[in-house]
Amino acid sequence: MSKKSLICTAALSIALLSGCASVPMESPEQDKALKAFPTPPQDKAGLYVFRDSSLGPILKKTVTLDNQVIGDTALNT
Numbered sequence: 001m002s003k004k005s006l007i008c009t010a011a012l013s014i015a016l017l018s019g020c021a022s023v024p025m026e027s028p029e030q031d032k033a034l035k036a037f038p039t040p041p042q043d044k045a046g047l048y049v050f051r052d053s054s055l056g057p058i059l060k061k062t063v064t065l066d067n068q069v070i071g072d073t074a075l076n077t
Contacts, residue, residue, distance in 0.1 A: 025077075051077055 026034065040046040049063055051073040061073045
């Protein structure tokens with residue numbers, strides 16, 4: 001492998017790894033409670049967001065509602 005190819009491969013690897021996102025996770029008890037998703041009251045609506053994506057799994061996505069940030073997602077969150 002030439003020196004130029006080696007440098008390009010190393011630079012690409014560093015760029016890909018530096019983009020990894022992590023989202024703080026809740027405790028298992030809190031996670032279970034939040035996934036219960038009880039029926040909302042008659043005059044309210046419920047919103048459940050789950051990210052199940054095979055494209056761009058290392059990218060964190062910000063979820064907004066009415067121009068207010070309500071959370072972040074990562075793969076399978």
